[in-house]
Amino acid sequence: MLRISNHHVSKIISILFAVEVLVLIVSVYLGTSIRFRDTTDSFAAHFDRFFLPACAFTMTMLFSMSALGMYQLKYREGFRNTLLRLMPAFALGFGILTLVFYLLPELYFGRGILGLVIVISATGILLARVLIFKSSEFGLLESRIIFVGSGALAKECGQLAKHNIAYHKYHIVGYVPVSGEDTRVVASAMLQGGEPLAAMATRHNVGEIIVSVENRRGGNLPIKELLDCKLNGIKVTDAATFFEREACQIRVDSLQPSWLVFGTGFDQSFLRAFCKRSFDLVVSLLIFTVSIPAMLITSLCIYLEDKGPILYKQERVGKDGRTYMVLKFRSMRNDAEKAGNPQWAKSNDPRTTRVGNIIRKLRIDELPQILNVLKGEMSFVGPRPERPFFVQQLNEQIPFYNVRHSIKPGITGMAQVRYAYGASVEDAVQKLQYDLYYVKNNSLFLDILILIDTLQVVLLGKGAR
Missing domain, CATH: 3.40.50.720 (NAD(P)-binding Rossmann-like Domain)
Structure with missing residues (x-):
């Protein structure tokens, strides 16, 4: 395992990522060299001319592959499985590149070159992955x-x-x-x-x-x-x-308090707080701007379904145990808790409306919480906030549960991208172990990884109820 900003990354993933960065960059120069093989440009001139397009292509494709989970190796990948996962990743990358070239036309290097570069890079990544996975099976990294x-x-x-x-x-x-x-x-x-x-x-x-x-x-x-x-x-x-x-868990069943006290992590410095707040503002404003059409359509659909309120407020526990009102698109009936007591969400919850079922799977119901982030009540990435009723219950049953309240809660978090939707005390324990890992090891690098994993959850509809 390699440690980057307190987060542990496997050797296989690190090697795979480094190789694919090289493959993507080389593919751009190889494709452009084939296309302009008759020109008299020197190597230095050719390198300078296509340096920024190569960087844009590489970052876009890496982002697309990350967003579709190609760096989460949960099962063995042969040639066929790798190809089937690579195709939608490159399709997503092509769509993003089209937008990038529209906004920054100076990075555009032509449709013919782009097609050639995509074929070369896809072939290179496919071969690289097969070779790396085969070598790992032979125990070379054991x-x-x-x-x-x-x-x-x-x-x-x-x-x-x-x-x-x-x-x-x-x-x-x-x-x-x-x-x-x-x-x-x-x-x-x-x-x-x-x-x-x-x-x-x-x-x-x-x-x-x-x-x-x-x-x-x-x-x-x-x-x-x-x-x-x-x-x-x-x-x-x-x-x-x-x-x-x-x-990426801190186990609460065998955890000694001294391990937390004398161990590393729990960065609460001014620099970390500044980076965290800057990240929150930039990401929140960007996602808010991009998602305005989706939020307008969601608002209209919620109103047309039962003429009820579009948003709802609910009390949640935030940093240092202080409560605040979280904003969400309403995904349940108005009388969802008519019995008077808070209830855990269930799989195929009958209280969920038809529109609510869709926006929960796509996580659109969480978008109004961007306003909570802008107000400073939440971060974009952090432990998900719970209701005071459940917090009191969980504090009594789960050791170290209150540690998660040492930082601001988030719209998304480690537990949300690693574990299914929580609906019981047992689920809360599992999610807490991921939350403790985040609280202990939080960094800008980890925030970016969780944000990319969140996109994968949204695109593939994982973990929703």
Whole structure:
């Protein structure tokens, strides 16, 4: 894993992204060189002439592929699957490029060249992905690890290492049992004791040891042996950090408060606040301007369906526990909570109107919250705000729930792009673990990634209810 602005990015994704940047840039110069092969321009002149068009083409195609989830590797990709995912991404990129060339005609390099460049770049990306994915299957990027512990936590860490993504990143050498812990892993995966941990790791060519012991009291943790491993250049990582790195979650069931207190992250500096507010204003104004037609059509459809109010206000809990009134397009009947008590949203909720069902799937119902962002009550990216009734309930049942209120809530967030729509306390726990990751590691880089993932959620209609 590579760490960029506190966010962990897999080695495969990093290599894939770097290769595809190179492929896209080279494709522009290769396509233009073929088209203008009879000209007498020098290499330097040709490079300068097409530098900005190459940058515009590269950024547009990378954005399109990101927006359609081509950098979220959840399953194995062969030639056919990669091609089927690449086609709509390039179609979206072509549409965006058409708009870019209209607004900035000096970047336009002609339809013939554009078609040639798209064919070359698509072929290059297709071949690059197949080669990278095949090499990952052969274990060229594989890391060998040992788990200290053999209980429920160690088993869960092992499952995460095996199944986090389809491309096998980790080879689990085995589990080292500790005294006083019930064994939950299969016997064949256990490593025999009696050998120093550092010697065992060296013999098996292990690069990292994951400490996955639930109860560390009673002296059952081999601290001296773990120190010897670290002094011998073997990385030692605890389970909480492993989950944070691999799943983008901070687990609340096995979390020690000291890990939060003494760990890195939780940037609340003036520079971060300034960048965050600037990002909120720029993105909100841009999306508000682009979405005006959609909001006008939505308003008309809501009114025509039942002649009820178009917008509705609802009390939510924001930063530092302060309440405010969130704005949304009305997607439910006026009597949705006639019983008097707040209710969790359900799959195929009967209270949802026909228009409401559509705007929820497309997330259009959230657009009026841009006004909350402009007022400073919300950020564009952050934990989703909950109603005071649910916050009081969840605070009593879930440890560290109030940590999510240390920053402003957002229109979209880590939990919204990584987890389905929450409708229970159990869902709230899962979403909190993503929210804690964001609160701890929030940065401008992570905000941009979440914004791109949000576009994917909107385009593909994921997670709505």
